[in-house]
Amino acid sequence: MTSDINDLYQEVILDHNRRPRNFHALAEATHKAEGYNPLCGDRLTLYVRVDGDKIADVAFEGSGCAISKASASLMTEAVKGRTLGDARALFDRFHRMVTTSPERSVEDLGKLSVLGGVREFPVRIKCASLAWHTLKAALARDAIASTE
């Protein structure tokens, strides 16, 4: 098997694909957004509970490929408990990591770095960034008005 396949599907990614973390709806969410990649049919719903300036809780539901699911799962772990400003900054750093050409070195983003392998697979970059774009969209909106 080619080595870049193993770089793409690292154990951490396969693990988060099998057992996605924070994979459920969030009844008390203050922000919510739908992410959809029409090319592959990856679809996710992201729930965020913002408390003051902090992401108090975050969760997601949906279906998609291993990359999109693992990326969403890893993202929820990475942003939970962080400030909104931190989360937005992390979006930018993650985006830079997956879109920089493979020849150039990129910043180490800790656990999120396992997704750097998508740089070798241009058509899969959208899979990795879907959750992050959805997070950005959720936070850009006003808090959800209660429907109760």
Next chain:
Amino acid sequence: MMPVARAAFDVDEVRAAFPILSRTVRGRPLVYLDNAATTQKPASVIASIVQYYTELNANVHRGVHELSERATDAYEAAREGVKAFFNAADHHEIVFTRNATEGINLVAHAFARPRLKPGDEVLISAMEHHSNIVPWQLACAATGAKLVVAPITDEGELDLDAFDRLIGRRTMLAAVTHMSNALGTITPAEDIVRIAHAKGVPVLLDGSQAAYHMRVDVQAIGADFYVATGHKLYGPTGIGVLYGRSELLEEMDPFLGGGDMIASVTFERSTWNELPYKFEAGTPHIAGAIGLHAALNFIESIGLDRIADHERMLLEYGTALLEGIPGVRIIGSARRKGSILSFVMDGIHPHDIGTIVDREGVAIRTGHHCAQPVMERFGVPATARASLAMYNTTAELDALGAALGHVREVFG
């Protein structure tokens, strides 16, 4: 000695006619199993296009000069070739379009829209490609008509009884695929037409997938409209065909207005050119038509029956191969099926399958195949699809099988 009904089919000889098949992908021989998306082009098709631009290029139906005459002759010869290929009664019934999608849109605009009244119905099936759904949705929205969908069975076959029941007093047109791109199902075109005609309803058949796998005789089928696309017939992209019965085409107003489609123009009014030019506004894709003609000649030189035999063998081989891989499920098991293998693997998303097999030089399609309602019908977000053409081999299917084994290794 056994009598030999047909000359032997030599797949190596067929492959040698396609230059692209000798290239490598990621250091391995290309295994091209995405033919339902587009087929590769034989050298004779490529040469015909080069020859046109090298020796004949001029606009058609316009000049009196030598090149224009010869370009016109070649363009019209292509129309004759298409007429013969589909056994149309008259070359006036062959309209060149950009693709099958444009053919369907032409019929939706020029035939359906002026006739649809609020409450009328257009009947399609649950296995249509988006191109045979959306034009009708638009036509219905514009006229207050209703889109009605005939169901399919768990095997992926059209439910003919339901189709029959759903044709009512208000049904204005039925538009059905002749072969599903997502499931491989070949629909019973003759029965569809018979049932619809018994109730006075005209039928459009989408032959995008069927036309390169089997002989299509539009007169024997009795279709009112039949659309096909050149790039799946081993021809160039950007050229398609609409067959329409003269009687219906005559009644219709033009689709697009412009040069070549008129008989006379004044600022007060214009009159339309005769068939089929009424539907060919502007400079057509001359090189495309000539390339398509070369492609049809190539297909005929191999023989559609021999191609169908070879592809049937591949389909049986591929079906057994996939069924032998644990966790693989084939979607679409119609009794009459063309050489398309749509499948899913337990716990592994089709996109991950596609990426991994691509690294081994195997090109398959993954996704919803522009048939989202079909995916929904079978409860899957997407499938992986291997679609086979005349030049594919059992060795290539083995390569797919080996690559799927590696997919399983990666995902454990």
